[in-house]
Amino acid sequence: MSQTTPYSPPAATVADMVTEYGDINILSARGRLGRVRYFAYGLLVAIGAGVFAGILGGIGAAMGGGEGGPLMIGGLAIVYIAMVVISVMLAVQRLHDLDKTGWLFLLMLIPIVNIILGLYLLFAAGSKGENRFGHAPPPNSTGIVIVAWLAGILYIGGILAAIAVPAYMSYQQQAQLMQQK
Numbered sequence: 001m002s003q004t005t006p007y008s009p010p011a012a013t014v015a016d017m018v019t020e021y022g023d024i025n026i027l028s029a030r031g032r033l034g035r036v037r038y039f040a041y042g043l044l045v046a047i048g049a050g051v052f053a054g055i056l057g058g059i060g061a062a063m064g065g066g067e068g069g070p071l072m073i074g075g076l077a078i079v080y081i082a083m084v085v086i087s088v089m090l091a092v093q094r095l096h097d098l099d100k101t102g103w104l105f106l107l108m109l110i111p112i113v114n115i116i117l118g119l120y121l122l123f124a125a126g127s128k129g130e131n132r133f134g135h136a137p138p139p140n141s142t143g144i145v146i147v148a149w150l151a152g153i154l155y156i157g158g159i160l161a162a163i164a165v166p167a168y169m170s171y172q173q174q175a176q177l178m179q180q181k
Contacts, residue, residue, distance in 0.1 A: 020130070020135045020136075021135055021136055021137065021138040021139075022134045022135035022136065022137055022138070024037070024137065024138065026041055026045075026086055026089055026090060026093075027086070027089060028089060028093075029088075029089055029092045029093070029102055030093075030096075030133075030134070031093050031096065031133070031134050031137075032093055032094075032096045032097035032126065032131070032133055032134055032135070032136065032137045033090060033093035033094045033096070033097055033137055034097060034126055034137045034140065035094070035097075035121070035122060035123065035124070035125070035126065036140045036144060036145060036148045037137065037140055037144055038090055038091075038093075038094045038121060038122070039122060039148050039151065039152075040144045040147040040148045040151065041090055042087065042090055043147065043148075043151040044147065045083055045086050045087060045090070046083070048083075049079050049080070049082070049083040052075075052079045053076055053079050056071070056072050056075035056076055056079065057072060057076075059071065059072070059075075060072030060075075088105055091105040091108065091121060092105055094121045095121070096131075096133035096134070097126035097127065097131075097133075097137060098120075098121075098124055098126055098127065099126075099127045099131045099132065099133065104117070
C-alpha cells in the first residue's frame with residue numbers, strides 16, 4: 001500500500017515568477033506602451049516640435065520674409081510630418097498595450113471619435129502581463145512620472161487660465177465703464 005495521501009504537499013519545485021518586459025522604441029509600431037509613458041512621450045514630442053518650429057521661425061524671420069519663407073515652410077513641414085509619424089507610432093503601441101490592433105489609430109481621423117479614442121488611450125489600463133503584441137512595457141521611471149504629473153498640472157492650469165483671463169478682462173472693462181459714469 002502506498003504512503004501518499006491527497007493532503008501531502010506537491011513534490012515539484014516552484015520557481016519565482018520572472019516578469020519579462022518589452023523594449024520601448026518610439027520609432028516603431030511594434031511593442032507596447034503604458035498610459036503614463038504614452039502621455040509623457042506625447043507631450044515631449046509636442047514640445048520638441050514646438051521648439052523646432054520656433055527655431056525655424058526665428059531663422060526664417062532673421063533671413064527676411066522673401067528669402068527665409070521657403071526655408072521656414074519646408075522646415076515646418078518636415079517637423080510636422082515627423083511629429084505626426086511619431087504620434088502615430090505612440091498610438092499604435094498604446095493600442096497594442098490594450099490588446100487592440102494598431103489600425104484603430106485611424107479612428108483619430110474622425111471628429112468626435114478622436115476625442116473618445118484619445119481619452120481611452122490616456123485612461124484605460126493596459127493588459128496585464130504578456131499579450132499577443134509582446135511583453136508588458138517596463139515600469140515607469142521617476143522622470144516619466146514627474147513629466148506626466150507636470151503636464152497634467154500644466155494642462156489643467158492652461159484650461160483654467162483660458163477661462164479665467166478673458167473673464168477677468170471683461171470684469172475689468174465693465175468696472176472701468178461703471179467708474180466713468
